[in-house]
Amino acid sequence: MSQSDDPVDDDGERHGAGPALTRRSALQVGAVLTTAPLTGQAVAAPRTYPLMARPAAPGQTMKLGATINGRQFEAEIDARTSLLDLLRERFGLTGAKKGCDHGQCGACTVHIDGRRVASCLTLAAKVDGRRVTTIEGLSDGKRLHPMQQAFIDHDALQCGYCTPGQIMAAVACVQEGHAGSRDQIREYMSGNICRCGAYVGIVAAIEEAAGKMGRRA
Numbered sequence: 001m002s003q004s005d006d007p008v009d010d011d012g013e014r015h016g017a018g019p020a021l022t023r024r025s026a027l028q029v030g031a032v033l034t035t036a037p038l039t040g041q042a043v044a045a046p047r048t049y050p051l052m053a054r055p056a057a058p059g060q061t062m063k064l065g066a067t068i069n070g071r072q073f074e075a076e077i078d079a080r081t082s083l084l085d086l087l088r089e090r091f092g093l094t095g096a097k098k099g100c101d102h103g104q105c106g107a108c109t110v111h112i113d114g115r116r117v118a119s120c121l122t123l124a125a126k127v128d129g130r131r132v133t134t135i136e137g138l139s140d141g142k143r144l145h146p147m148q149q150a151f152i153d154h155d156a157l158q159c160g161y162c163t164p165g166q167i168m169a170a171v172a173c174v175q176e177g178h179a180g181s182r183d184q185i186r187e188y189m190s191g192n193i194c195r196c197g198a199y200v201g202i203v204a205a206i207e208e209a210a211g212k213m214g215r216r217a
């Protein structure tokens with residue numbers, strides 16, 4: 001089998017025949033290893049990914065129709081699903097990250113009808129009939145959004161884990177008219193945490209992109 005014929009997993013990783021080792025399965029093994037008692041015994045096989053395996057509870061499903069990144073989607077979902085899990089686990093839109101899952105870090109920020117939300121705290125049911133934009137839908141085809149370009153130009157990231165949420169929040173910050181000064185940018189971006197401390201670059205990138213987007217305050 002040539003490399004191009006190799007199966008691709010749901011993270012977009014390619015693997016050939018034989019036991020598949022993907023980033024997700026490696027992390028699952030790691031999770032088992034780090035929680036296993038120190039008995040010196042072999043570690044159990046990796047668990048299946050719980051959200052993929054868990055069936056919707058009977059009587060707790062609903063039909064959802066939403067426009068996500070300009071495309072109409074319909075799905076039968078567990079009514080208790082968060083928007084973040086729907087995007088990542090059902091639609092494969094893994095740009096929005098699960099940082100804290102408690103509304104405290106901003107890594108999961110997406111837009112609903114142009115307004116920023118923490119998708120980990122938003123029920124998927126809430127987007128029925130609405131328009132959702134994620135980092136995957138921000139660029140105009142092959143041309144990056146001015147905010148994405150500014151983050152690159154100002155080196156506004158290190159590990160990149162917080163970056164999709166930072167960029168989605170930054171676009172909203174400018175569109176809300178909250179990018180009039182560095183202090184105002186810091187205030188209105190305070191819900192987005194960067195563990196790498198790339199804040200100087202982030203603020204500079206937003207300042208520059210605000211000029212190009214035509215709205216500062």
Ligand code: FES
Pocket residue numbers: 097098099100101102103104105106107108109118119120121
């Ligand atoms: S993952 Fe949603 S705010 Fe942290």
Ligand code: FES
Pocket residue numbers: 156157158159160161162163193194195196197198
């Ligand atoms: S770039 Fe690493 S957490 Fe922000």
